[in-house]
């Protein structure tokens with residue numbers, strides 16, 4: 001009886017189960033199918049138990065069994081079954097995902113309704129428990145739990161937090177670049193960028209999640225990577241409930257990994273929580289931001305456990321970041337490389353833009369990245385054609401209406417991103433083509449405000465890491481474009497397929513090549529000038545139009561506010577106030593212009609140094625030019641001048657003599673520098689000047705015959721001689737300095753020699769010419785000198801008392817400044833007055849033009865009138881910066897007093913002994929060769945007094 005009863009119960013249960021199973025596999029699907037069909041949602045008929053899964057797998061296997069040609073029509077390969085279904089049944093259709101209907105919604109209007117739904121009618125489909133080991137956290141929750149997690153995570157992805165994480169991006173990208181640079185060292189190199197980007201994106205997410213504890217974090221993510229591999233192996237086979245509990249080898253390994261990573265996570269999180277409570281946490285990584293945000297939430301809404309996140313929940317979110325953060329950005333980067341490898345013209349355009357914004361060496365910053373228009377267009381077009389997630393899915397949580405139709409509870413919804421992104425009805429006949437120009441005016445214009453482009457989804461559940469991913473991708477791309485050019489390898493096989501995200505099935509083989517100097521040169525002579533020109537014009541400045549390579553070098557001088565020195569724009573600054581701004585700039589924004597390497601041979605040292613190096617050198621040298629040191633040099637000046645006037649006296653022994661005073665003064669100033677700089681070693685110093693003079697001639701000669709200074713490395717006779725001279729000068733100087741153990745570096749002596757010599761001789765020669773042209777001033781000066789010194793040797797104090805002579809020297813310096821133009825270059829964007837000047841513009845302060853400006857000096861600006869300076873320089877200039885023969889500001893000429901004392905000494909001694917006038921053979925032809933010089937010499941007739 002009992003047995004019978006048992007059998008009956010068993011039979012009843014069996015019948016119940018069978019009925020339930022029938023309802024599950026037959027009655028319910030058929031009912032749902034009818035409901036859907038009645039509303040016009042059609043599709044392939046339901047098949048018992050498997051639905052259309054077998055058809056789907058067969059179509060997928062067929063499509064992915066062979067590679068495809070190099071085209072972007074990838075939908076039939078990625079979603080072959082759904083593609084066919086939509087073709088046959090329209091953009092709202094259904095197929096059977098096992099016993100559950102999956103309604104495919106490929107119409108932007110309906111997609112909008114699903115994604116923008118705020119009442120929580122659509123749930124996420126719960127993934128397979130194995131997948132939950134990898135993809136957990138916020139993306140798998142719904143309803144209140146989702147809202148709570150999203151609220152806590154959101155702040156960690158705000159833009160200002162991205163700024164904090166930015167350095168981590170940079171470090172990882174730099175590592176990639178230097179790895180690649182080694183590979184291409186010997187020439188083009190083929191590389192599969194797929195594992196490279198996996199490593200990069202993994203590194204980025206490890207660093208941004210764990211910050212300084214990145215090494216510890218790395219271990220966790222290594223475990224996660226292994227877990228991902230095991231999970232993807234298991235989910236290849238059909239899912240059997242309870243299978244996870246079986247003690248198979250891979251199941252035990254997965255459990256062990258889970259345990260180990262949980263323990264590591266817990267340890268780190270507890271430490272952070274402790275630090276945070278003690279205010280020691282830096283909050284510069286995702287983990288801290290998450291803990292912090294959760295902590296604040298608890299503080300704000302009472303100490304309830306249900307408000308913040310538990311440790312397990314924080315762990316789940318971090319794991320999610322790792323998985324999505326890596327897989328998605330990796331997919332975006334890999335396809336961007338493939339597509340730019342295929343479409344070289346866009347690669348060029350992107351590089352042009354990158355070089356314009358950042359140049360070749362500047363590391364990208366967040367502001368610069370946001371200026372990249374072409375790169376953004378390219379990234380969007382890659383995301384359109386190759387979206388990392390090809391489909392989004394949802395589940396109706398209750399009966400819900402979309403558009404005209406009503407979907408019953410328990411229906412899956414598929415939003416096939418890739419199908420919509422490739423839809424000809426939406427994107428036009430060229431939908432399968434790579435055309436980044438579609439996005440030239442942004443996403444809304446390209447999509448006409450429809451949801452037809454949604455790689456990051458849309459609505460409340462839009463990707464939280466969208467900005468993170470875009471910044472990371474842009475940064476990587478920029479640095480790659482700055483350093484390499486690349487093309488697809490012939491071994492690359494086009495076979496996009498999906499393993500969670502869209503990936504290249506057989507890798508992404510790219511041939512990398514180091515960017516050659518051609519690009520560098522092109523940037524210099526084409527991209528950069530064009531960009532600067534645009535920027536200046538936008539601010540209303542007039543200027544000549546840049547002409548490739550030569551700029552305005554072949555043209556006559558122009559009155560425009562900027563002109564082109566070859567590929568370099570030069571802005572003339574004519575307003576004393578603005579000049580002051582440039583000179584006074586203490587932040588180091590303006591630097592001296594790097595001279596041609598050849599010119600550096602002649603004049604190196606302090607004038608050409610920048611920043612700290614300049615400050616250090618200037619500090620060492622300054623004391624040597626102090627007034628009391630100058631006093632010590634006076635005997636040396638006197639000795640040199642004495643030699644000169646002695647020589648001249650011999651020449652005029654017959655009463656008068658004509659001579660070209662230009663070489664005379666060059667010799668004099670060279671001589672006195674040798675004496676002051678080298679003291680008793682002055683004969684050796686002289687040798688240096690002979691060598692310098694020979695070198696200067698060779699260099700001028702070189703520039704007459706060669707366009708590029710790089711040719712100086714060719715082994716010609718002249719080039720070899722230049723190198724020999726340079727070496728000899730250095731040897732003599734080093735030797736002398738070593739001997740005297742002076743703290744002056746070799747370069748320093750070198751530059752003071754040349755500049756000191758050239759400028760003072762320029763001042764002296766023009767003074768002689770002007771005093772010859774204006775005998776009244778010559779007489780006044782002589783009178784003063786004789787009053788102060790009689791015929792005695794001029795003393796230092798006496799020289800300081802010469803008022804007329806000083807006025808004359810200032811007026812000569814005004815009309816004939818030895819250095820006619822001072823120039824600066826800005827290495828960063830700067831503002832002067834109302835103008836923003838982009839980096840790379842040369843600013844010219846044309847001393848000569850300002851000194852002759854009628855508006856500043858009056859109608860008689862061109863006349864020689866030393867009386868202007870009778871009340872001193874500030875009175876003459878009305879305290880404006882309109883007189884600056886020695887420069888101004890921190891970098892004012894260090895030898896200013898030296899030059900004036902020397903010139904006064906020479907002039908006083910000449911005036912004591914001779915009167916002079918211009919020879920009729922003198923031809924007035926001032927010209928600028930480093931300093932302002934008389935082109936055909938300065939022929940003067942000397943008369944013995």
Ligand code: HEM
Nearest residue numbers: 138139324325328329332388455456457461463464465469
């Ligand atoms: C190119 C890169 C990326 C793409 C194309 C992308 C795409 C998406 C998409 C389509 C969704 C919505 C999924 C759905 O609704 O079913 C999503 C969600 C999400 N993404 Fe991304 N993602 C990217 C990068 C990232 C990164 C770098 C992170 C974090 C580091 C991230 C974190 C998340 C999170 C947490 C969610 C869940 C949001 C929620 O459910 O409220 N994503 N992503």
